[in-house]
Amino acid sequence: MSETPKPLIEVTGLTKTYHMGEVEVRALRGVDLKVRKGEFIAICGPSGSGKSTLFYVLGGLASATTGSVLIDGHDLSNMSDGERTQIRRDLVGFVFQRYNLLPTLSAMDNISMAQFIAGKPQHTEGWFKRSLEMLGVGHRLGHKPRSLSGGEQQRIAIARAIVNQPALLLADEPTGNLDTENSEVVLKLLRDLNERLGQTILMITHNPEAAAFAHRIIHMRDGRIV
Amino acid sequence: MINKLVIANLKHRWIRTILSSLAVGVQVTMILTIVGLSYGMLDDIGQRSRGVGADILIRPPGSSIIGLSSANIPEKLLDFVRKLPHVAIATGTTVHPIGGPNSVTGIELESFSAMSGGFRYIEGGPFRQPDEVVIDQFWARQNKLKVGDYASFMDRKWRVCGIVEPGKLARMFLPIKLLQDLSANTGKLTMIYVKVDEHENLQTVIDGFKKELPGYQIYSLEEFVSLISVDNVPGVKPFIYVVIGISIFVGFLVVFNSMYTAVLERTREIGILKALGATPQMVLSVLLREAVVLALVGSVAGILLTYVARWAIMHYVPGSLTQTIVPNWWPIATGVSLMGALLGALYPGWKAARQDAIEALSYE
Numbered sequence: 001m002s003e004t005p006k007p008l009i010e011v012t013g014l015t016k017t018y019h020m021g022e023v024e025v026r027a028l029r030g031v032d033l034k035v036r037k038g039e040f041i042a043i044c045g046p047s048g049s050g051k052s053t054l055f056y057v058l059g060g061l062a063s064a065t066t067g068s069v070l071i072d073g074h075d076l077s078n079m080s081d082g083e084r085t086q087i088r089r090d091l092v093g094f095v096f097q098r099y100n101l102l103p104t105l106s107a108m109d110n111i112s113m114a115q116f117i118a119g120k121p122q123h124t125e126g127w128f129k130r131s132l133e134m135l136g137v138g139h140r141l142g143h144k145p146r147s148l149s150g151g152e153q154q155r156i157a158i159a160r161a162i163v164n165q166p167a168l169l170l171a172d173e174p175t176g177n178l179d180t181e182n183s184e185v186v187l188k189l190l191r192d193l194n195e196r197l198g199q200t201i202l203m204i205t206h207n208p209e210a211a212a213f214a215h216r217i218i219h220m221r222d223g224r225i226v
Numbered sequence: 227m228i229n230k231l232v233i234a235n236l237k238h239r240w241i242r243t244i245l246s247s248l249a250v251g252v253q254v255t256m257i258l259t260i261v262g263l264s265y266g267m268l269d270d271i272g273q274r275s276r277g278v279g280a281d282i283l284i285r286p287p288g289s290s291i292i293g294l295s296s297a298n299i300p301e302k303l304l305d306f307v308r309k310l311p312h313v314a315i316a317t318g319t320t321v322h323p324i325g326g327p328n329s330v331t332g333i334e335l336e337s338f339s340a341m342s343g344g345f346r347y348i349e350g351g352p353f354r355q356p357d358e359v360v361i362d363q364f365w366a367r368q369n370k371l372k373v374g375d376y377a378s379f380m381d382r383k384w385r386v387c388g389i390v391e392p393g394k395l396a397r398m399f400l401p402i403k404l405l406q407d408l409s410a411n412t413g414k415l416t417m418i419y420v421k422v423d424e425h426e427n428l429q430t431v432i433d434g435f436k437k438e439l440p441g442y443q444i445y446s447l448e449e450f451v452s453l454i455s456v457d458n459v460p461g462v463k464p465f466i467y468v469v470i471g472i473s474i475f476v477g478f479l480v481v482f483n484s485m486y487t488a489v490l491e492r493t494r495e496i497g498i499l500k501a502l503g504a505t506p507q508m509v510l511s512v513l514l515r516e517a518v519v520l521a522l523v524g525s526v527a528g529i530l531l532t533y534v535a536r537w538a539i540m541h542y543v544p545g546s547l548t549q550t551i552v553p554n555w556w557p558i559a560t561g562v563s564l565m566g567a568l569l570g571a572l573y574p575g576w577k578a579a580r581q582d583a584i585e586a587l588s589y590e
């Protein structure tokens with residue numbers, strides 16, 4: 001136990017280059033980032049500045065080209081696809097702009113699927129129940145995504161992302177598809193999750209009002225933090 | 227939970243699910259119908275052979291068990307057989323093919339009736355005129371014939387004079403002399419049927435025949451019937467194997483196509499599963515299980531369809547075809563459809579498993 005605990009995320013010199021046939025796209029050009037446990041950080045920046053790419057690398061969906069990425073002490077940069085899948089499953093929850101619920105499953109089954117994949121028992125008591133109450137979607141669980149409003153879908157998506165109590169919640173423009181009212185609800189939820197459950201959150205947003213909910217705002221441009 | 231997703235996916239695109247299953251099912255029906263026909267027709271030949279009431283059959287040298295061997299037993303042989311000890315009745319037949327699986331059989335009415343116990347006429351009676359034919363009920367039903375109607379075969383018109391209960395050797399009967407002359411087989415027989423005086427003499431008579439008639443094929447009826455089986459008739463097994471091969475291939479194509487479109491259509495869902503931490507194996511397993519469900523549902527449908535096929539055969543062509551239901555083959559046919567389906571799901575599944583999640587999840 002040291003005075004300053006190791007950060008949850010420690011990114012050093014991260015670059016990511018996409019190869020599209022002959023063309024190389026340098027999406028990240030040297031990112032350094034430290035995030036402490038329990039922080040709520042907003043990431044802002046113009047379209048194409050590499051925000052989503054940073055998330056994919058942090059969540060282990062994409063591999064780093066160079067640099068090191070430590071999540072909770074695990075170095076993702078020299079892991080195989082399989083090992084990164086495991087880290088993602090155990091430590092990371094994703095929320096997307098487009099909700100990305102499985103359309104053929106009910107809201108409840110979407111959440112259960114995340115528990116199943118994580119190999120967690122699909123209990124519906126205790127923390128699970130409390131978090132659903134907090135999200136205010138308890139009465140809509142039997143519905144398919146199609147018959148839910150955007151706000152409801154996004155709240156289900158958040159429930160799915162946190163059901164396995166991940167160390168890190170990555171929300172990529174979670175209010176990008178929502179009206180002001182629903183955006184407000186979702187942002188308050190994220191803040192509640194952070195304050196009441198100590199959930200570490202990184203949130204990409206274009207919206208300064210949304211960014212204001214966070215403790216700290218990081219700006220990105222051309223694949224770098226500025 | 228995987229199964230829940232599999233079922234939900236199949237229900238979501240239920241028309242495609244039903245069509246794919248049916249297409250798989252038709253393969254199952256095809257196999258089972260071919261097998262059912264093979265067994266059914268052979269069984270039927272056995273049954274009808276029993277209906278003659280003979281104990282011993284004499285066939286010309288070199289003829290195959292099934293198949294319409296030409297008539298080449300000289301008629302004199304029948305007289306010779308009749309004089310052998312312990313022979314109670316002997317009768318000869320001439321069989322002439324009239325296309326497809328159908329044939330007409332020439333009989334000597336008196337000795338044939340004596341041996342078989344006589345026809346049971348449902349309508350009409352025995353032939354008296356040289357243009358008259360006796361047919362059985364199945365042939366009558368298949369061709370919608372009544373007594374007094376005319377049937378055409380062998381380039382002639384025949385008046386139906388009697389309709390008899392099925393089960394005695396053949397479906398169409400003519401006087402043997404007439405048929406021999408018409409088919410340029412005057413004085414020639416296809417087969418001789420023998421009834422012995424006492425059953426205990428059967429073996430003695432057979433042994434005697436074998437000595438007196440070298441080269442001829444002599445069978446007890448039981449022996450003959452047991453020889454009429456899928457294993458003994460050349461061509462049936464290979465034919466079934468060819469059908470199985472085609473079924474696997476078509477099942478493969480159907481499921482491949484169905485799963486391939488499913489994978490293309492579900493890039494986003496697959497990306498979501500991966501974002502949730504699903505392994506490639508799990509993604510593959512979802513698709514393989516979908517294929518298994520398609521194959522199993524298809525197999526059940528296919529099995530049910532064989533009953534429909536049998537009904538259609540009994541209704542429309544009972545005189546030409548006989549199909550039995552062969553439950554022993556259900557697992558085999560199901561296995562065949564499973565194999566085609568799994569092979570078909572393999573490539574789409576592999577493609578899905580290694581699909582890039584990022585591209586699928588990107589907003590645009």
Ligand SMILES: Nc1ncnc2c1ncn2[C@@H]1O[C@H](COP(=O)(O)OP(=O)(O)O)[C@@H](O)[C@H]1O
Pocket residue numbers: 018019020025026027045046047048049050051052053054584585588
């Ligand atoms: N899968 C990909 N393949 C190739 N290039 C990509 C891919 N994803 C993103 N890019 C490119 O990488 C750059 C950064 O994109 P992205 O991380 O999505 O930025 P942001 O989320 O900030 O809009 C862009 O130029 C984009 O076109």
Ligand SMILES: [Mg+2]
Pocket residue numbers: 051052053
């Ligand atoms: Mg983005």
